[in-house]
Amino acid sequence: MASVTVKRLWKEYGRQVVLENLNLRIEDGEFVTIVGASGCGKTTFLRLLLGVEKPTRGELLIDDKPIPPEPGPDRGIVFQRYSLFPHLTVTENLLLGLEFTGSRFLGRLFGAKRRTALEKANALLDSIGLYAARDKYPSQLSGGMQQRLSIAQSVICEPEILLLDEPFGALDPGIRADMHEIILRLWSQNRMTVFMISHDLKESFQLGTRLLVFDKRRQDPQDPDAYGATVTYNLPLKAKATDRLAA
Amino acid sequence: MASVTVKRLWKEYGRQVVLENLNLRIEDGEFVTIVGASGCGKTTFLRLLLGVEKPTRGELLIDDKPIPPEPGPDRGIVFQRYSLFPHLTVTENLLLGLEFTGSRFLGRLFGAKRRTALEKANALLDSIGLYAARDKYPSQLSGGMQQRLSIAQSVICEPEILLLDEPFGALDPGIRADMHEIILRLWSQNRMTVFMISHDLKESFQLGTRLLVFDKRRQDPQDPDAYGATVTYNLPLKAKATDRLAA
């Protein structure tokens, strides 16, 4: 439950302009899907929202307050290259968020608390089809399994803003539909604000309440780095969450 | 230009059966697309073809000879998690295959040879839209850029068998179409045999001359690892390469 405001935002790497004069206002509880050519700066935009990159110029506000300069449990992330913790089994990877928020000092849960957390985790594992693999280490999982786990890991703590960087790239259509359902259910239950990068236009239209298209307004063929991308289309989509769930 | 024969092939990890009694005959120059649920063993099958995993039982023949037990330039691969060489720039990454095959001792090309190679590489870079980023290191590329480079890297040497593990997962529709075209052109020019895992059914139908569906025939709910997947559908697709190129 958080609104996001972007004001005259620029992002440059060295002399390469990646994002150019971005202006946006996203309301509480929107489901924003982002599309755009490869390398145009979508991931960079998510990293800015996450707080791990600083804008070169301009402002980024969450609920009209400047964005905290570091990641936190209010903003969940699924990376393009899924990153799991190699030293933890599937269950442990999933429990981690609950343990962090439930036990500030030890970062571990015991007794009844642990049982409750474990139930929640197991239910989620079941719904993403990883229950049978719950004791494996990440290196023993297939690519798609890792991606599903990564998604589950970031939604289990129910963040206010969920950032998804091509979360369904490595999933087959059946499982992809299941994951859509999980994300949509969580979104409508918790009214979080979602930003999702996708290359699948159909998916973007189907899931989002708003579609952002990133593209360069200007091109300099001599110097392709001179101009950056910005939001060229900002389409409100009309469908309701409940409808989309059924779809 | 190589046929692939699979005879009564089993693959197990410990007591988990991944692939079960696989039998196949793929002719020279086919374009095989593979679909199947996440975690069912598609990547494992490619790894067997690559020669980096050994079958637990059964035979794997290329041109009716046992598969060499190690990877070689006859079989190109694009990994699900794209793997580039972090110490080489984009151009260097792409040149590598040409240098390896063109210079057995130094692994480097000089003079006219180098210029020819460079031209080939630059043309390819241009067609995948990475010419502007040619001097960057992989860690400075976006996910989709890395994936494109990875594909280009494996096709530049024109292998006889090309193994693609979800090669287009991180690409937007425009670039994806370009990549389709590049792959199809190379395939029809060199008559290589292609195995491509994809989660996009439409893409699978559109590109392949044959579609394999991997699935488990039997399920033991008590012990999900007891049975492995096998090829449940093996559909010849009728479209011609040239038609598909136009599509």
Add this chain to the structure above:
Amino acid sequence: TPTASAAEKKSFKVAWSIYVGWMPWDYAAESGILKKWADKYGIKIELTQINDYVESINQYTAGSFDACVMTNMDMLTIPSAGGVDSTALIVGDFSNGNDGVVVKGKGKKLADIKGLPVNLVELSVSHYLLARGLETVGLKERDIKVVNTSDADIVGAYAAADTKATVTWKPQLSEILASPDAQLVFDSSKIPGEIIDLMVVNSATLKANPAFAKALVGAWYETIALMAKKDPKALAHMAKASGTDLAGFNGQLATTRMFWTPAESLSFVTGPQVQTTMDLVRKFSFDHGLLGEGAKTVDVVGIEFPGGKTLGNAKNIKMRFDATYVKLASEGKL
């Protein structure tokens, strides 16, 4: 710290290192003789073996020990030059062939050393012995090239092809002489009484605690009396503790001039030779910068001998030879 030890106290720490002339201390402790004497004077004496000789002196100088064994030259250059007023309580022996100069090649003479590199522990008594030896054949130190070589490695170093000459002490000297091409060309028996082995006590501690001195002196002479009698148990123990066998140990003992009785010791320290020796030693030390970078003259450190004679700066007496307790021992008054 050194001043802390000035007060009267009940327990004392003594450091010793392995050398033929000091092995009696080990036996005194092991056999209970030392404890017997300490008990007699109502004190405790803890004897600590330190394997690295120089380190033991350094530790004594830094104040970790009340007493330590060392040679006359090292006493002058380390504790005394370091400002720690020290007293030589017992003159146990002097080297009488224990230190020697070896040149590779049978039949060589000391004069043949000219122009050769000489491996030795620089600035040690070996260095002093060499300097004294060179004088006898009219050579100067610059006629040779001194290569600093640690005493632990000197036997191995001698075996190396490029080693031409070496100066060292026993037991290393015996090992080197055992090799077929080694020629002993000079040894400490030619300068008897110049390399002296001492039990050194912090002067302030000594002054405040005569009991400590009495116990040490008493234990020492009781122990070496056993040696003089060739007590097999004592000798076997000392041989083993110094890492050799009885024959090897007796070989070392043969070239060590022990003062078997308090009387012998007394006549040596009160005699004139100690003073001439110390004069030679302090000049050598000064020439080699051993009295410290700040030392402007050879006289910086004052040395006092029994009877009140002094050498050097009488206002800065840091090295004392004291015959009081040996005298008591010789009179049987301990």
Add this chain to the structure above:
Amino acid sequence: MPRLINLHPPRGSAAFLAVLPFLVLIAAYLFGSNTRLEANPDDKLLPSVATLVDTVHAYAFEEDRRSGEVLLWVDTWASLKRIVVALGISAAIGLGLGLTIGAIPYIRALAAPFVAAVSMIPPLAILPVLFIVLGLGEVAKIALIVIGVTPVIARDVALRAGELPTEQLIKAQTLGASSWLLSTRIILPQLWPRLIDAVRLQLGCAWLFLIAAEAIASTEGLGYRIFLVRRYLAMDVILPYVFWITLLAFLMDWMLRIARRRLFPWAESQR
């Protein structure tokens, strides 16, 4: 014919290959020893096998006349105690320092240059100070090893902590991890196997310091014995002792490797 890089020796020949260089070394020794002993039968530098066996027997199985103890075991026990304690302390401090230096920028700014500088101080050169501050007992010996080994372990661990992918750290923060939880639940567990590697690489150094410490002030221990007989060039004692030290260190190395594999299976399969 597969590439050399893909050829794995079968179990049996792997064992044979592993033993080969040792056999060559032994052969070289025998040859050298024979040659020297023929020239001079009293040569002590490379004693004959018979002499070695006798000496080993005397040191390892006969009671010492003087003390009634079997020297080799007394020495081994004394040295092992020291080195195990010292390595334990070094590993603990090294891990703590390395972890905080690697994880927390302020601590890095504060401690990294200092640790780097300290790791360069040759501890043997400041031994006198050390002995005076810590006395000549067990503490000083253990401290010498700790001082010599800890900074290197700390730097190694810090280097490795810095190599963890940033994505992991970011992800953990989005899961609500504080700096403390990040350190204890994400970074620390992944550093354990790396700590073991770091300690393994320092084993040789640790033994070196132990020997140096024992050579200065001690009355038992493997280093002490070597020091004691060195002035007699008793290679018939020194060589077996060196061999024994090497074997002990090698076994420690091997046990650490096994422990790493058992305790952190995920770190093996990561490759």
Add this chain to the structure above:
Amino acid sequence: MPRLINLHPPRGSAAFLAVLPFLVLIAAYLFGSNTRLEANPDDKLLPSVATLVDTVHAYAFEEDRRSGEVLLWVDTWASLKRIVVALGISAAIGLGLGLTIGAIPYIRALAAPFVAAVSMIPPLAILPVLFIVLGLGEVAKIALIVIGVTPVIARDVALRAGELPTEQLIKAQTLGASSWLLSTRIILPQLWPRLIDAVRLQLGCAWLFLIAAEAIASTEGLGYRIFLVRRYLAMDVILPYVFWITLLAFLMDWMLRIARRRLFPWAESQR
């Protein structure tokens, strides 16, 4: 308030933080020195600043009475030559060994246990054998460092070579790389920065061996001087020399770090 882990000290205060522990050390020294000198004005263990300055002046800027040379520079030059040559040789051999051990299973089976065993041998204990083989000159001193440092570097490099993702090696083979090309074009270039790290971690050890080597038989060098003046507890010489050695080693470390960053930018941005 951001997490500790995300707080980066600004440049100025980073420098201050870095200097802080050194200041504390200096203060502790001054206190200790004062206390001891009050008790005994001639105390040699912790000389006063004035004494230190005098001695440094004498050693660094005045000609020695006996030899007519400026001792500090003569010593520094002698030692630096030795250590640079030795480290160069060690790095070269260590890289070669580590690379082949890490990359080629047959070589690993053959050499890994041997290198592990050799890395555990305390070289100082077998010095006599070394003397016979190599004499007492420069060769022996350099060899001692090389013997002490190389096996550890080799093991470190081999460990790192083994950590390269298998996907890379597979990919390279599908691009037609032979074992040779794989080693020279894929593995070797990625090991360079790791070699630099390995050498950096061994710098302290290398200096230690240098000092030990110079203590054995030499006529100049930083280690020689330290051992020489240790005979009369001239801490006013030893401490500046130790400081100087530490500084030199620290500078070498720093230069290696800079070189790593300059030469292998991709290795930095990988994090």
